[in-house]
Amino acid sequence: MNKVLINDTTLRDGEQAAGVAFSVEEKIAIALILDAIGVHEIEVGIPAMGKAEQQAIANIVNLDLQAHLLGWNRAVIADIQASIACGLQRVHISVPVSAIQIKAKFQGRSSVVLQKLHDSISFAVDHGLFVSIGGEDSSRAEESFLLDLVQVAQEWGASRFRFCDTVGILDPFTTYNKVRQLVTSLTIPVEMHTHNDFGLATANALAGIKAGALSVNTTVNGLGERAGNAALEEVVMALKHLYQYDLGIDTKRLLEISQLVASASGYPVPPWKAIVGENTFAHESGIHAHGVLQNPHTYEPYAPEEVGRERRLVVGKHSGRHLLSSILEQHGIVLNQEETQSVLDAVRQESVEKKRSLTPQELLHLVQTRQHSWAS
Numbered sequence: 001m002n003k004v005l006i007n008d009t010t011l012r013d014g015e016q017a018a019g020v021a022f023s024v025e026e027k028i029a030i031a032l033i034l035d036a037i038g039v040h041e042i043e044v045g046i047p048a049m050g051k052a053e054q055q056a057i058a059n060i061v062n063l064d065l066q067a068h069l070l071g072w073n074r075a076v077i078a079d080i081q082a083s084i085a086c087g088l089q090r091v092h093i094s095v096p097v098s099a100i101q102i103k104a105k106f107q108g109r110s111s112v113v114l115q116k117l118h119d120s121i122s123f124a125v126d127h128g129l130f131v132s133i134g135g136e137d138s139s140r141a142e143e144s145f146l147l148d149l150v151q152v153a154q155e156w157g158a159s160r161f162r163f164c165d166t167v168g169i170l171d172p173f174t175t176y177n178k179v180r181q182l183v184t185s186l187t188i189p190v191e192m193h194t195h196n197d198f199g200l201a202t203a204n205a206l207a208g209i210k211a212g213a214l215s216v217n218t219t220v221n222g223l224g225e226r227a228g229n230a231a232l233e234e235v236v237m238a239l240k241h242l243y244q245y246d247l248g249i250d251t252k253r254l255l256e257i258s259q260l261v262a263s264a265s266g267y268p269v270p271p272w273k274a275i276v277g278e279n280t281f282a283h284e285s286g287i288h289a290h291g292v293l294q295n296p297h298t299y300e301p302y303a304p305e306e307v308g309r310e311r312r313l314v315v316g317k318h319s320g321r322h323l324l325s326s327i328l329e330q331h332g333i334v335l336n337q338e339e340t341q342s343v344l345d346a347v348r349q350e351s352v353e354k355k356r357s358l359t360p361q362e363l364l365h366l367v368q369t370r371q372h373s374w375a376s
Ligand SMILES: CC(=O)SCCNC(=O)CCNC(=O)[C@H](O)C(C)(C)COP(=O)(O)OP(=O)(O)OC[C@H]1O[C@@H](n2cnc3c(N)ncnc32)[C@H](O)[C@@H]1OP(=O)(O)O
Pocket: 013, 016, 046, 048, 049, 073, 074, 075, 076, 094, 095, 096, 104, 105, 106, 116, 136, 166, 225
């Protein structure tokens, strides 16, 4: 079995999506289901945000979940103290590593970055914590500076390095090369953190894994800063089906967790969203439906039940006679060729008028109306 660990950050980077604010109850519900489906690690939030966030995190710590819990921190000792106060045993310490970020935050002084990183790692290690470090904007960092920084961080006691494509500017080929260089030069494992600004977050996460990264940050529905992060459901299903990685995640509950996060975040999932969108197993087009009726694999990459969905065959503007006859036969209606074509023409017209496919009731009503006219 190939080993890749999911470190889900819905409760940290996911919640950083503009306009999202989970309640304590929602944070707990999300943590519980992430744990129940077998996610290995959960980034629970940012203790430095203050008392309310610390209370929510402490509540999650008290659930005694199977998953490892991780708090996100700046390279600031007070942040780490706040993580310790929540009862966390794992901390993630982030520093900016690109010139543009170091200029904005520390007036271009990389020595300050290194000093802060040193002091905070030492503090955390002295307190017996597992220390993950993150290179914010790793993808735009000068490569030799980044490598030197992570190499000293591993000497200071860091146990993992998170490679962050903070503004989502990589493609999978560049990601592979950059991450491969780190993986082959470091003794600590590398974690992927990718953003979706060019729609490549999942592809880049997979490229990093191919290059040897051991873990990957995900968020449910891809929720997160700006265009979001690599989606949990996409990474898990792609690893399973494209690379045959069994992560031990209960994929049948991916739809359930997607719906929970959609509701808690206030951001519904678009119907075409990979893996969890409403249309992922809906077929209307004649040629597709004809194929699916014979063998679902003709137009489906895996069975809908695997992610908690059901297949839907709907009649609309693009449907053909095979689908129409199949649906009508389920209602005991058998039409001849001419009648079938006449119903199809009417379906097309009504779909255009309604700008959608027809419900089963609307289809039956349409057929009944036609049958009356054929009889008279
Ligand atoms: C790429 C990412 O996603 S990084 C995570 C981003 N997440 C968030 O910002 C959400 C949570 N953040 C917060 O609640 C607040 O920003 C806090 C509590 C962390 C800090 O709040 P404030 O003290 O009001 O500072 P503010 O947010 O305006 O500015 C950030 C400060 O952190 C500093 N900083 C930024 N990154 C780091 C870092 N990795 N290590 C150390 N300091 C940092 C900035 O230089 C700035 O410092 P300054 O106040 O001395 O100028």
